[in-house]
Amino acid sequence: MDDDPDTAPTSASEPRARLIDVARxxxxxxxxxxxxxxxxxxxxxxxxxxxxxxxxxxxxxYRPHAGARxxxxxxxxxxxxxxxxxxNQAYAxxxxxxxxxxxxxxxxxxxAEDRDGGHEAPDYVELVRSGRVDGLLIxxxxxxxxxxxxxxxxxxxLPHVFVNREVSGSDRNVGLDNEAASALVVEHLRGHGHxxxxxxxxxxxxxxxxxxxxxxxxxxxxxxxxxxxYASDDFSEAGGYRAATRLLTAHPEVTALYTSSLRQAxxxxxxxxxxxxxxxxxxSVVTYDELPLAAFLDxxxxxxxxxxxxxxxxAVEALLAQIAGEPPxxxxxxAGQELVERSSVAPPADG
Amino acid sequence: MDDDPDTAPTSASEPRARLIDVARxxxxxxxxxxxxxxxxxxxxxxxxxxxxxxxxxxxxxYRPHAGARxxxxxxxxxxxxxxxxxxNQAYAxxxxxxxxxxxxxxxxxxxAEDRDGGHEAPDYVELVRSGRVDGLLIxxxxxxxxxxxxxxxxxxxLPHVFVNREVSGSDRNVGLDNEAASALVVEHLRGHGHxxxxxxxxxxxxxxxxxxxxxxxxxxxxxxxxxxxYASDDFSEAGGYRAATRLLTAHPEVTALYTSSLRQAxxxxxxxxxxxxxxxxxxSVVTYDELPLAAFLDxxxxxxxxxxxxxxxxAVEALLAQIAGEPPxxxxxxAGQELVERSSVAPPADG
DNA sequence: CTGAAAGCGCTAACAA
DNA sequence: TTGTTAGCGCTTTCAG
Numbered sequence: 001m002d003d004d005p006d007t008a009p010t011s012a013s014e015p016r017a018r019l020i021d022v023a024r025x026x027x028x029x030x031x032x033x034x035x036x037x038x039x040x041x042x043x044x045x046x047x048x049x050x051x052x053x054x055x056x057x058x059x060x061x062y063r064p065h066a067g068a069r070x071x072x073x074x075x076x077x078x079x080x081x082x083x084x085x086x087x088n089q090a091y092a093x094x095x096x097x098x099x100x101x102x103x104x105x106x107x108x109x110x111x112a113e114d115r116d117g118g119h120e121a122p123d124y125v126e127l128v129r130s131g132r133v134d135g136l137l138i139x140x141x142x143x144x145x146x147x148x149x150x151x152x153x154x155x156x157x158l159p160h161v162f163v164n165r166e167v168s169g170s171d172r173n174v175g176l177d178n179e180a181a182s183a184l185v186v187e188h189l190r191g192h193g194h195x196x197x198x199x200x201x202x203x204x205x206x207x208x209x210x211x212x213x214x215x216x217x218x219x220x221x222x223x224x225x226x227x228x229x230y231a232s233d234d235f236s237e238a239g240g241y242r243a244a245t246r247l248l249t250a251h252p253e254v255t256a257l258y259t260s261s262l263r264q265a266x267x268x269x270x271x272x273x274x275x276x277x278x279x280x281x282x283x284s285v286v287t288y289d290e291l292p293l294a295a296f297l298d299x300x301x302x303x304x305x306x307x308x309x310x311x312x313x314x315a316v317e318a319l320l321a322q323i324a325g326e327p328p329x330x331x332x333x334x335a336g337q338e339l340v341e342r343s344s345v346a347p348p349a350d351g
Numbered sequence: 352m353d354d355d356p357d358t359a360p361t362s363a364s365e366p367r368a369r370l371i372d373v374a375r376x377x378x379x380x381x382x383x384x385x386x387x388x389x390x391x392x393x394x395x396x397x398x399x400x401x402x403x404x405x406x407x408x409x410x411x412x413y414r415p416h417a418g419a420r421x422x423x424x425x426x427x428x429x430x431x432x433x434x435x436x437x438x439n440q441a442y443a444x445x446x447x448x449x450x451x452x453x454x455x456x457x458x459x460x461x462x463a464e465d466r467d468g469g470h471e472a473p474d475y476v477e478l479v480r481s482g483r484v485d486g487l488l489i490x491x492x493x494x495x496x497x498x499x500x501x502x503x504x505x506x507x508x509l510p511h512v513f514v515n516r517e518v519s520g521s522d523r524n525v526g527l528d529n530e531a532a533s534a535l536v537v538e539h540l541r542g543h544g545h546x547x548x549x550x551x552x553x554x555x556x557x558x559x560x561x562x563x564x565x566x567x568x569x570x571x572x573x574x575x576x577x578x579x580x581y582a583s584d585d586f587s588e589a590g591g592y593r594a595a596t597r598l599l600t601a602h603p604e605v606t607a608l609y610t611s612s613l614r615q616a617x618x619x620x621x622x623x624x625x626x627x628x629x630x631x632x633x634x635s636v637v638t639y640d641e642l643p644l645a646a647f648l649d650x651x652x653x654x655x656x657x658x659x660x661x662x663x664x665x666a667v668e669a670l671l672a673q674i675a676g677e678p679p680x681x682x683x684x685x686a687g688q689e690l691v692e693r694s695s696v697a698p699p700a701d702g
Numbered sequence: 703c704t705g706a707a708a709g710c711g712c713t714a715a716c717a718a
Numbered sequence: 719t720t721g722t723t724a725g726c727g728c729t730t731t732c733a734g
Binding site: 016061063064071078086087089092093099109110111113122131237238266291292 | 412415416418419421422429440446450461477478481483587589614618624642647648
């Protein structure tokens, strides 16, 4: 993969080496070079020929032209990932997970921000139809999203998977076990003696939010303490602030708060301050999203870490399988969730 | 640009329409369609022919194949932007700025994370040499970076600009006026009566960090209060924490802190807490990076906003000019900096 | 085992 | 004003 910058022709004036240049330099035909370089198993060269070709390719710094290849194979060799918000670290984590997997498969990744109120949204379908990418990893699904609606109406339109956010009715969802993550939190809190737990939930129509809430309620009921309270709002700081404020005023007896995103946690922390409640002495807080910031908040937050890399890998594999013509199927990653304990959880004041 | 999803052929089975399909459907030749669709001025069709072609293209949902076009024009129609850290909101802002400009020029943008300790770094040169993109917007430059060194040794290797982080000796830097931003902060603080101001600076070898520090010192001297104190560390939460701690213990007389990034500010806030200093009563804080999080910290932080969109636009323009064959030249955006006042600044306790 | 040649979809130079 | 045609660089089938 790597080439040596010292031997490769790097000067601007020097035109890029083409397949035919390598062929000529090594005294064989284009076909041979192509097949060899692409790892064609059926090709049987005598060792010295093979070495000669390889050496020439190396020496000339040969790189296949992506466009030419795309033209003749009808494959772009690239995938695109759509995230709703680039400024959100949680999506950066998803992108990284996806990126690693994409590279491992020798593909290029195109990252696009598919914002909610996005001005005139770019046409992602076009990305595929123009042959720039072979398929879409969609992490920005939401009800009413034009692309999602088009895709649910006609799933065969283009290869795609929905990452993290599931689309009901689709057989191309790749997600995490959000319910289990919530259960982990509830168990942790109960283990510390909390019974009156409230949850700051996300937008109810977004599947991860709904699943986290559902998991929370199930775990609470399982613990025999009723479903607990909750308030839904945006995944943002402002959303967390509002929801936590509502919760804390309506149910002052709450001793622990579980927020659905780190950004919400930041807002909830502010709400707690304004309500005059110290964390963790007067209120314990646990949040979804294990990110560096969590360790630097006041106090450092206990979080649930979820296997984002595995998510990315699974999503890419599902998409590639689809591109290869296999029938689509949804997947859920459930292993690898864990609690990261810091200092935002303490036993409730009244035991 | 937009096509109507209802009339365009969306079914998977339907093969994509090619240029020749449009030509046949409208009874003209490929050349005509190509020239018309590409806005060739010299072409003079009779109105009804033109309408017929346009209608056919629309009806068939024609999208030029990016690879084929790249092959015949020797242009990919795409650019790549390299950022050091996707999880950093500051770079998300840069990406957005760049993205807008790229779209306006009808190009596609490829976002890549070019991490410092990045495992085996992908070969970004390859991105260009393989014809996948036409040039690189590099926001991840740092001393010792292999790509940067290669590019300074041989700038003609590929079209590129260094965004935000300048590379000394290069004539392809597009940056902000970091010194002016710092001056703004110092003036604001002095206006509130502060004289003993310290700065939490970034890695000294990164140009924005050095420039911000330099601007700080100049502004301080200009105010006749000596250069002020400073401590350098990473742009991260941990870096801000360490530097602020050092500053606060070595110079307890400091009444105001200026941090070089929002992440540093988060760490500095923690350091202040641990030093028993309330913000802003005992210590005022102002930071670089105007981002949503700033409003939700405790207390909400006063920040400097810098014109990131203009940065992106200028960078893209510079790169496109270079691709078009114009001689490269560096640019600096200086207008549009402003202070966003929140509640982390108060007059010093001792006047 | 290796070479030749067709063709992927598009642009642009040249004819008509 | 519009049509024809020769590539762009690569893969792949089919001969040799």
